[in-house]
Amino acid sequence: MTTTAGDPPFFELRNITKAYPGVLAVDDVTLSIEAGSIVGLVGKNGAGKSTVIKVMAGAIRQDAGQLLLDGEHLDLHHPHQATEARLAFVHQDLYDVADLSVAENVMLGLGFPKKWGAFVDWSELYRRASDEIRRLEVEIDPRVAIGELSVAEQRLVMIARGLAQDARLLVLDEPTASLTDDEIEHLFRAIRRLRDDGITVVYVSHRLEEIFEITDRVVVMRNGSVVADEPTSAIDRRQLISHITGHERAETAIERRRSHNIGGRPDAPVLLEVVDITADTGVHGCTFDLREGEILGIAGLVGTGRTELVRAIFGADRLTGGTIKVRGEEVDIRSPEQAMKAGLALMPEDRKTQGNVMDFSVRQNVTLASLDKHRIRPRLAAPSAASEKAETARMIERLAIATPDDRQLVRLLSGGNQQKVVIGKWLSQGSDILIFDEPTHGVDVDGKDEIYDIMQELADQGKGVIFISSEFSEMVGVCQRILAIRDGRIMGELEGDEINEEAVVELCYTDDGLRATAGTA
């Protein structure tokens, strides 16, 4: 594992930089990876891990910097070239074809063995696939359709696919997502054996326990940069968490907001009571309440039930159990319509597919949820353009929506302004319980600050606000209370002095027996 002077490292990234419109995803990353080691790559959502991996895989092209393999320049324009260089990538979504056999999936795209020049040599295909699978110390029949296997087995098949490419470098992105403890142990044994065979493994995970268990070295990314790169044995859990969270740019603003919120409002009347609700989408018995004038955070990784929880409350997905009370009265919510009547509003996480009608104007979107307030006459269900125009003008001013006029198509606005249009729609609708699901996603710093102000303003008016975000730092700044959700269950609650980013991370990431379904990197 040690490198003598002058001997180039196995794989090197030098000054890799990649920008997307409005965001510097990877900022001057330099990293060297030794042969035959297991390197952990950790960081929050959006820290730049995925972008680095995509550059290594040739899926996207870096703006600047270079890759070196065995000290030689590696120019990747296409994923196929990465495969030729014997780099294999196992993504967390299973890219398999469910109806094809295990063997076909293993050998997919690698060229099937041929008989007489044209026909697939099936027995040879099965034999080769079996060999690769056996290297992982499992027995899986290469003839069965991969869709019939368990998720763990499917994942092993995808790793076998990497091995079939005769890989020297194997990148595993969240390989333990939705695996049981036993399955994870098995996977770890397989990974260690591959390392002992001289294969280099890059292991991406949100689960810190696993990083400590399996990796030899850990690399932490934050805001597109590598902020720590150390032997795993030289770092402890607390240090790792502080590297992951770091010091946010808006820290002072967050601190100021934190001090504003420190008190909470324990005496305020309860606005919303959610008791033991369950939904098939992955919500398992959640209970909490929301008080007037409160901003309640729901923290959790993507895909662990936070969005599913609020969608179920809003009637967007079907509730299968539990009760919801608004101001002490039980309400029956089976559709967004009924939720709105009960006084709820949901700003969904995806403004493009769920929030806005993109080919509607700003005005038509802003008034869509409250069109009956803009009638020509109270009993005539025809919208009055003048009334709609006035309301939209109010929202454009209040939310500082940057648009030439209220007839501009929402499609033509920037992402942040599209988000503000969604917020405008629900402010205009006037519900007392407002759920913001990832409202600041893809919004720049100033826009984020404006959105925090709006939530604060609503709370100050005595409304109840639920705030979901993947950026824990902003939740720490804005919320008076934070619930941590994992695997569709509420794992804990932080209030007042207890709220800090480390505590939230601890609640969301720790695996004390329960394995969280980790989110996308």
Added chain:
Amino acid sequence: MTGTGTRTKERTGSIDWVAMVSRYGVLLALAGCLIFFSSQEDKFRTYDNFQTTLESTAPLLMMALGLTVVLVMGDFDLSVAGMVAVASAVVIATVVRTDIPWGFAILLALLVAVIIGAINGTLVAYVGTPSFITTLASGVMLSGVELAVTGPGTTFISGGTEVPRSYRNLGIGEPFLEIKSPVWIALGLTIVLWLLLSKTEVGRFMYAIGGNPEAARLSGIPVKFLRASGFVVVAVCALSAGIVSSARTGSHVRNVGGSLLLPAFAAAFLGATLSKRGQFNVIGTVIGAIFLQVVESGLTFMGYDQDVKNITKGGILIAAMLLGRLGARKR
């Protein structure tokens, strides 16, 4: 932070011909056809022909208007032709074979139409079957129903004297204000549906559903109910088309409406190219229907047969789609 890249500059000063043609192509083509046919055939220029063209447009327009409502919400209804035929068959069969007055016969046909529309709507909106294949299937069933009503082996229910003059007045009555009843009925439907789609909350909701059904649902819009209702509107429009057709001939002809199915869709699609955002709309549908009928009767005047007409009409629709794509690329 990086810049958002270069933005293509708007061309100023010169007229944007591509945008002009893609937006107003149908109107230009309509004007062109009127001038061309008038120059070729003297009889085409007459007031009588103007009247006749409008009258013949009526059933096509009624079907196209109904389709516009479902198309706005992103659905298809291919059963509309079958509904026209069933409506016509039910009314004529009832009047000819029973003593039931034609007013009640129409109510009976209306009941049938609403039930069929509701079944289509329930399947598509509540059960979630694709509208294209669902209405294709129900259209086939409707043609079976029509056969059953007409009777096996017959292709025609002759009205003769059994069909009262008062009913036939719906098709060929004395003109009121120089305009005959089919045109009045079509105009009435046009106004009602124009008000519905352009001026009411429901219309706004329908366009929102067409634009993004999930965003519409999450905004509290009753998406399923409105989508299902669209199919009932189609059925009622088809009923009017069936009544007008049968009143004009005083009889029921097998598969009346069948030859109008594709032109009705074409009218709605031609109309969509006239709107700024490429949306289906009532005014556009009216212009599209008139355009197709002008081409039809112009070619008839010039003595062309169905072969030329069909090729021309199909070509027009493809040309309109191409123009629409050009426009979309500009947008």
